[in-house]
Amino acid sequence: NMTLCEGQSTTLRATGGISYEWDDGTPSAMITVNTTGTYTVTATNTYGCTATASATVLVNAAPVVNILGQTTICRGEEVTLTAITTAGTYNWNSGQNTAAISVSPAQTSNYMVLVTDENGCTATASTQVTVNALPSAFVGGPTSICQGDTTVLTASGGAAYQWSTGHFDDHITVTATGDYSVTVTGANGCTAVVQKAVAVN
Numbered sequence: 001n002m003t004l005c006e007g008q009s010t011t012l013r014a015t016g017g018i019s020y021e022w023d024d025g026t027p028s029a030m031i032t033v034n035t036t037g038t039y040t041v042t043a044t045n046t047y048g049c050t051a052t053a054s055a056t057v058l059v060n061a062a063p064v065v066n067i068l069g070q071t072t073i074c075r076g077e078e079v080t081l082t083a084i085t086t087a088g089t090y091n092w093n094s095g096q097n098t099a100a101i102s103v104s105p106a107q108t109s110n111y112m113v114l115v116t117d118e119n120g121c122t123a124t125a126s127t128q129v130t131v132n133a134l135p136s137a138f139v140g141g142p143t144s145i146c147q148g149d150t151t152v153l154t155a156s157g158g159a160a161y162q163w164s165t166g167h168f169d170d171h172i173t174v175t176a177t178g179d180y181s182v183t184v185t186g187a188n189g190c191t192a193v194v195q196k197a198v199a200v201n
């Protein structure tokens with residue numbers, strides 16, 4: 001008896017005769033098979049005598065695997081990828097061997113998992129995690145002013161801005177000593193925070 005995994009094939013070879021015929025009519029000593037079944041061959045020797053032999057082939061279904069997880073992140077973020085399958089063992093191209101892995105790639109990367117079930121049959125799945133860049137945020141403006149004066153802090157590098165003061169413009173007017181921060185959001189939705197300390201003398 002022979003056991004295969006779905007997608008594999010095996011060659012059955014008969015010996016002992018000078019001519020052969022398989023039960024599907026194939027007149028050859030060898031046939032290649034890839035489906036479950038019992039295969040019988042009749043061998044004929046030089047005297048015209050015949051004998052039969054059979055081999056049983058069992059083809060096990062291959063496991064199915066899918067990868068779940070966020071596929072677009074901002075640089076510096078972590079994402080969990082989970083292999084969903086009925087198979088028992090996992091082997092990721094990143095070296096981990098658990099169903100779920102946490103990754104924080106610095107650049108767009110491909111992740112592939114090979115799963116193996118109890119029959120030794122395997123399947124693979126892959127996914128790409130796209131890493132978006134953070135905005136190149138900058139805040140300019142005088143950070144030291146005299147009592148009674150004002151300064152304007154101006155942020156750049158993003159598509160949207162939110163200041164610690166609650167303002168949403170790209171600039172704020174400051175009259176008091178303090179630490180001011182702005183969350184800069186890029187067009188891709190990624191954010192960066194910039195802080196500026198202002199001193200009133």
